[in-house]
Amino acid sequence: MKRAIFPGTFDPFTIGHYSVVQRALTFMDEVIISIGINESKRTCFPTEKRVEMIRKLYADEPRVKVEAYDGLTVDFALQHEAQVIIRGIRTVRDFEYEETIADINRKLSGIETILLFTEPELTSVSSTIVRELLQFGKDVTPFLPEGMDINL
Template sequence: MERRAVCPGSFDPITNGHLDIIERASRLYDVVHVAVLINKSKQGLFTVEERIQLIKEVTAEYGNVVVESHHGLLVDYCKDREIPAIVKGLRAVSDFDYELQMAQMNNGLTGVETVFIPTSPTYSFLSSSLVKEVATYGGDVSHLVPESVLRRLIERIAERRQS
């Protein structure tokens, strides 16, 4: 039987921190689903389709990553695909407080387990929001996102400025 897990997130945009967790999960599991969670109340910098495409591009080398979007409860996504584990990266103790509550709720709802992977110290401060903010003000984020993501990020910020 295949060992399967899901790495959920908004990935707006995907960062090197996200990639670190996805890559490490891809070594632990036979198939890793990356679920781009849709939040209708948030206006993203990238569309869900663009995020999926970017993630597919930067995870293609792993060979065992499936990228999809999902609207609704993550446990429903897991149940529909018979995925027994959620993989989450932890940057700091503050992440743990929130993620532990989510893990307990998800396990209580459907029995799905959550596996926590500590983020590499290199990326312990990193978030998509921070990347967008720094890039918007012209800061160098080239070491925080893959090259193809950086190109699209710079293009999108320029497009937004012109509109």
């Protein structure tokens, strides 16, 4: 079984994240959406709520699992016998950061990282922008996957 993890904060899970998962499912048997717990990062939604929102979104897709983790992403990947780490790339800056992390993860574990470039129409969508829009009471449904309920 080809298993990948797709790590991130997913605060909230956007149409860009959804696109990456859907594309990864075309070449992976299973994708574990891995919600990293980072106490130093200020989030809008508690970890448990993010897990619940994403699980509900993928309730009818048995090849997608959702789990929270604390610690190194590469350790989580090893614990779940993942062969690949999937990451989405929106900008050159993302690429430079992810390349460094991918190199370190490969040296630590032998696990490869596959970078999926964001579809052009989604490059402006980020969790940071969605959170800011939410703070100002704006409708963020155009930036969320269809069926994503942020009001659970």
